[in-house]
Amino acid sequence: MSYLGHSPDEEAQMLTAMGVGAFEELIAQVPPALRLKGPLDLPPALSETELRRLFVGLARRNYDPETTVSFLGGGIYDHAIPALIDHLVLRSEFYTAYTPYQAEVSQGTLAATYEFQTMVCELTGLDVANAGMYDGASAAAEALRLARAASRRERVLLAAGVHPRVREVVRTYLDGAEGRLEILPESEGRLAPEALRQALAGEPVAAVLIQQPNRYGLLEPLDALSATLGTPGPARPHLVVSADPISLGVLAAPGALGAESAVGDLQSLGVPAQFGGPTAGYFATRRAHLRRLPGRLVAEARDHAGRRGFTLTLQTREQHIRREKATSNICTNSALIGLRATIYLALVGPSGLREVGRQCLARARYALERLLEVPGVTRVYPGPFFREFVVRLPRPAAEVVARVLEQSGILAGIPLARHQDGRERDLLVAVTEKRSREEIDALAAALSRALA
């Protein structure tokens, strides 16, 4: 009971002070028929010592992430996480605060969020960014919704290179108001401008969602695809780019390529994998769409003495004011994760972001070359890629991954068959700046051994 504010004795005193005879008087409003007669069917309370024992025991029944070298990607990446981040987000002032509705006592959260909005604009080359979303997938869904509302069109196109998981979340979100989603065909793993051009014929399109880098790690020809969408103007479909922010030190800003909105997941920026969540999403767009932007927005403000501060703004877009007419129903988002990303970007700076991008290019290139030296391993897609690539194995990938893990303690990659039929021998391999030459060589050797 160490988290409670008072003991049973104190409770008795408080009841007396209230002029209440017994606790039951306070819950007279709960019909006796609805009250539980006995305790909940749960195991008895554990002390901290017992809790640690239990959770360490559960952790032991998983692979050990500290000693198992991982080449897993597909949306969650093993990027370096600066030590300072945890020390800062473990400060009570950041993690035990809530929504900054009372701005005067929330300047820490609000200023950091203003920094976040700034950095997202800088990375994406767009005008405005909100305070964040739950994750990249829901951010993509909301950007498509915005496009529909802004254009008064229904039709939405998704490149095949958008990861199936994201596509499924988008479908779940957009089905709410009768979604109309079309998946565009892929050609050698990418969206060809000609395929987009053909798809644009017919009913006008609200938006096209393209992931960069895409689900295979490939670089989509965003410049040519953007050109295919036509000249800027109200008739042009929204180009919505789902961009991994860690690539934006070396890859062109979506805004510079004609994107109307950019969204993505922030996990690469100083966020541990956590078995897939919580992460956070970002959403940046052009100034014209500001009033349709979901989620929180922080603006610079002044107090009566002229001191600079920050405050939530344009709250009339949000659920607590607009209710059923709100731009979204989002309330709690993922602020602490956004703070992690902000601190990460502050620590690495522009040169660090460029460097980590270059390292991902170099290490993935080296890894691909080494893996192609393993007999029977072939490359699936030609052309430029970032941090990830797909190889084809002589045997089913899931089986090979299991053998490599067992024999060598390495997680070789994600079998594409997890999300796509007919791809049983294909393996998605991610190589971040954390993967040393030695580790990559060990992967190649392990693969050789497993295939022998």
Added chain:
Amino acid sequence: MDGLLPELCATPAGSVDLIFDASLPGHRGYRFPALDLPEASIEGEIPAGLRRERAPHLPEVTEPEAARHYIALSRLNHHVDRSLYPLGSCTMKYNPKVNEDLARIPGLGLLHPEAPETAVQGMLELLWHAGEALRAIVGMDAISLHPSAGAQGEMLGMQLVRGYHRRRGRTKAKVLIPDSAHGTNPASIARAGFTPVQVASRADGRIDLAALEDLIGPDTAAIMITNPSTLGLFEGEIREISERIHAVDGLVYMDGANLNALVGLARPGDMGVDIVHLNLHKTFSTPHGGGGPGAGPVAVRAPLAELLPVPQIERDGERYRIVSDRPHSVGRLHSYYGNAGVMVRAYAYIRSLGPEGLRAVSRAAIVNANYLMRKVEGAFPVAKREACMHEFVSTCVWTRQHEVRNIDVAKRLLDYGFHAPTVSFPLIVPDALMIEPTESETRRSLDGFAAALHAIAAEVRERPEDVRGAPHCTPVGRLDEAEAARRLSLRWTPPGRRGA
């Protein structure tokens, strides 16, 4: 500053600096490992049209500079570990520190969600047990851990309602909500393509059954209720309400934001509820984080189980499986399995309390709220004068004659070292202050808060200008929100660049 307690202005007055203000060319705060293999040239790897031309303008700071900056920012925040944070329906209870340690155990916190199933059995076991524990607490048949927040849970809930009716060949357009509903409720209803229809409250703030009956019809898909209501009062006729909704083949959705009043005391499953979402960052102590991350698991009765999102985690003897083959599922809501990191913390909390501890939580929350209500009502009358559950709503109507509004009272509380309650919600109470102390507060803390409110009430009468001009002791004074909304500076701009 007459009348202020001596320690009131101990808050560090600070300027609010941005990291960009600390930036110096050439500084950097993090080093990557040296490249131990051949360089890749950007020109060789990336086609010209896709290459970054202009580097993003990010700050250049050393690690100690970053540390000082963010620590300085942190000191400008009020937080639960400083003092009472009585936001209504937010349940700002203590966040146990051991849960942060447990979530950071590498074998839990660093796991990749797409590792082979056999390599993550411990995590699957944890998530399964967490789901089962939450299910037991609410008394429902099945659960999804996917939603990332309560609002996303509500959205899922509405999609479940739609899917349920579709499966039975029905289209029903309307979802009923009380006029005291939280804003996410109608927003979520509209998102799912339904029309929200408001049901009036009685004088005691509870749903008016007669008004409800008038509105119920064959096109009623569901009702979305909060119990206890946002006035902190238990809907005693919840079973009767459920019966009437079920009689027209509608579903009962319960917004579980106020579950802190019910844990171990009563279960939504016994109230005729068909779908309920929980807020783990409220009832189950996971940190609020300045605005998330949270989690909003959704629990359902058996007939809705087939509709739950994919994938689900199932137990098969000693093994745990990830199951995606669910033909009637509404689809995928989370990229992976839900916010597992939040689940670890919530499960640790549940296991640390056990059944007696959970029962004690709701009991202490109810005692604290009633105790505080009786101490406060002399200063600010309570909207409904009866015992409350875990929260209550006071009104500031009387301050208007002194040209002071509820927001001014809230701002003055900041000077006394407390966070303000929720202001101007629920909408059915004029000039509301919605106060939820939670079970974490001691009597002393509650007495201090009540004393502050009484002092402010006196100030309203004697020196209203001090209240109107509040806060005086915070790092910044009251900010001009109207000017901020006109100017709309939503990002910092480097000097020399044309502003956005």
